[in-house]
Amino acid sequence: MAKAIKQIELVQPSAQEEQAQDIAGLLTQLSQNREAITSAIDIMGQLQKSGILDIIQGLLHSKEKVASIAIDQVNQPNMHNIIRNGFNTVDFLGSLDPQQMNIMMSAVTKGLDESAEVMKRNEKTGVLGLMKALRDPDINLAINSMLGFLKGMGREMGKEHSHYKTGE
Incomplete structure (x- = not known):
């Protein structure tokens, strides 16, 4: 019969062996993702040439100062209005x-x-010219369109005005 194994020896790789395994793993990943890495290096080179990397690096080195300035700016009363108006504009454009x-x-x-x-x-243009212009189909269409716009705008403003009067 075979003897029972009572002691297991763990083989710990040396620091050099671990480093060699890590390097081999990195080389494998580099070869498998060659195109992506080449593109990333190209992008980084372009960012460096244009000075954007220097700007980002400067921002990162001064992140506390930049954050403090940004917070001070956001806390300005007008900034709150700008943010609200931005949301209202996006909502309007979406509608x-x-x-x-x-x-x-x-x-x-x-x-x-x-x-x-x-x-x-x-x-x-005199009064007679205006009367003649009103018979032009293009001008007539534009005027009717503007009148429709003003009517819709006034109707909506009337709703808001009644909200103010009733305190809703």
Whole structure:
């Protein structure tokens, strides 16, 4: 019969053997991820050339001062309004229909172009010219569109105004 093993000897690798194993593992990882590492090195080189790494390094060395300045700035009363307005702006932009917004922005661009042309000509328009302009389908559409805009805006402002009156 075989003898029972009563003592197990743990073989502890030496520091040099551990280091050699670590290096072998790193070399394996380097060879398996060669493209990613090459890209990362290229990115780091570009960041260094552009001076961005120096800026980041400076920020990291002065992180306490930078954090203190940032906190002081965020605690300014106007900054609270800026942050709230930023959230309101993002909420507003999210509520807009992109197709309608595209149409309106194109119309505004074209309107600015027309306005620049009119300003170059420096012509005067009298009452008769205004009456004639109202018959122009493009002007009539723009005026009706603006009236619709003002109506919707006024309706919403009326809701807010009634909230202030009733204390809601």
